[in-house]
Amino acid sequence: MPLTSYFSAGEWTSEASTAISVDIVMVVVIGCCLLAWCSDIYRLCPGWGAVRRFDSDGNEDQRARETLLQKEYDRREAAAVESTAAPKLYGSLGAPTWGVxxxxxxxxxxxxxxxxxxxxxxxxxxxxxxxxxxxxxxxxxxxxxxxxxxxxxxxxxxxxxxxxxxxxxx
Incomplete structure (x- = not known):
């Protein structure tokens, strides 16, 4: 049976023919999307890459604040490592009840x-x-x-x- 016989006006109404045409277009669009996703071809578009540069680099005040924050973080990290004066705890009991x-x-x-x-x-x-x-x-x-x-x-x-x-x- 030829392909044109499926779309003959005698078997379907015009609304059914329109719905079938829209379904075919939808399947083709979904197939193209799957092809682009599986092949990672969408990454070739300029807007889909990784962010390489932000809108602005900031100013000198922001850099100074970030430097102060980094120094404070480093100081607290060093203090946490050096704090060996903490009491020895065995599990979740706290101080040992049986003595030391x-x-x-x-x-x-x-x-x-x-x-x-x-x-x-x-x-x-x-x-x-x-x-x-x-x-x-x-x-x-x-x-x-x-x-x-x-x-x-x-x-x-x-x-x-x-x-x-x-x-x-x-």
């Missing part, structure tokens, strides 16, 4: 780790560990210190119904 037992010669330094990025290294932490090991009130890992003292507890039998613990009088 640390060596006075312990210092923190920031190091760039190849895997983890920026990390804190505590120089002199061995002295803190020794203080905590010798302390009578600091919590200790019982299993570790029991193994250090060569103490052993009796082995439990999982399925024994009335197992008695070694050393207990139950």
């Amino acid at each position: 037992l640390e060596s006075p010669n312990q210092q923190e330094s920031i190091v760039d780790h190849p895997v983890y990025g920026q990390v804190k290294v505590r120089d002199g932490f061995e002295a803190t560990q020794q203080l905590r090991r010798d302390s009578t009130w600091w919590a200790k890992d019982e299993r570790y210190f029991m193994e250090e003292a060569k103490l052993r507890r009796g082995e439990l039998v999982v399925n024994e119904r009335f197992a008695k613990l070694a050393g207990s009088n139950i």
Whole structure:
């Protein structure tokens, strides 16, 4: 069937023919827009490029204010980096409720780790560990210190119904 037979006046009214023509134009316009978008050809138009120059460069007063703002920002940034006098907080608890037992010669330094990025290294932490090991009130890992003292507890039998613990009088 030839193409002209689709637009014959006998099958459609004039309004339907007009609507079909408008639809065809609309599809062609959308196709051109998609072609321009996919090929990035719209960037060749002068108004679509990146802003390379603003309407005005400003004046000397504006430059002076921007310089003062930059200096203030740099000063506050340096003060934030140097403020190591902030209290040490563990998580979101705030001040530790269990007390503090640390060596006075312990210092923190920031190091760039190849895997983890920026990390804190505590120089002199061995002295803190020794203080905590010798302390009578600091919590200790019982299993570790029991193994250090060569103490052993009796082995439990999982399925024994009335197992008695070694050393207990139950």
